Amino acid sequence: MSDESNEFPELQRLLALKRHEQPPPGYFDRFPIRVMARIEALELKKETTGWRSFLASLTSPSGILGFNAVALTGLALVCVSFFHVITSKPDDDQVVWAPTPSPRIPAWGTGRWPSSAVAADATQRPLSVTNDSSGAARLFDLPTLTQERASFVVPSH
């Protein structure tokens, strides 16, 4: 309560009478309900404010002008795109073909390649090998590869 010396006791007693002044009966039962109703209305208003301002901006004169401008620009872009599509011809020079997959030739471990395997590569694209130990440097050195005649011994029965 009070933490000072009492120099005006009578006045303080008189002022303390003001504590008896009360609002109408039941006032404090209704007060929280009123406050919460106002808060609820406030929250509801906050939620709808975004939409309302958007709609209001659309219906205002400047909003209508802006909306029309955007709509006209969009329509013009669609028309230009459509006109471009129907008037343009396909140009073969500009066609870019998708790359075909490189042939995969098994590395035979001897460092020599059969000519048939190399000649079969009609795509003229770099070859790849599946055996990593054969060394990538040899892949593009095909012309210097030596060719040897194979000899087969057919066993007689």
Add this chain to the structure above:
Amino acid sequence: MASQPPLTPGPDELDDRPLVERARKRDPAAFEELVCRHQSRIYGLCYHLTGNHEDANDLAQDSFIKAWKALPGFRGDASFVTWIYRIATNNCLTHLKQRRNSLPHLSLNDLDANAENDPTLVELVSHHTPRRDSHLSELQKRLNEALLKLSEEHRMVVTMHDVQGMSHVEIAEVLGCNPGTVRSRLFYARQQLQAWLSDLIK
């Protein structure tokens, strides 16, 4: 508004912090509980500062609504009740500044049932006139007129200290000044009131 507890909660008093934490997360039920706990004090402050039930009602409601809006930013440096007191005080000051040029309209409320048994009041009233009811009303009027003659800052400290029973430190915390300033304002305000109500105080 009879005998209100001090702002600083004692060990047995309800702790607002869990409710404040829930209300900060936008829990209306928690905030409603805070309103229930502190409505009497806040209404009392607004009433004694304005001397008018209608204004006090609006200002007290506005104070809680402002508190709800500002609650996410409440850091908890002060207690909730000190914080809401600050909001209500600023609210009232703004209102009183706007009303300053117009004549204050007093619509004094009826005294509660306990008032008639208060020895000070009985003594004052019976001493001056046999028409007890009319004198009671006259006493209220004189008291409120005297309070309204004080400046807002002096009325505030008298209301908080002598009517609502807050300590100097609590008032200083609410008003954002030091307790010495509160003491000097209180002393000056009491001197003024004593002079104006000298015929009632013997």
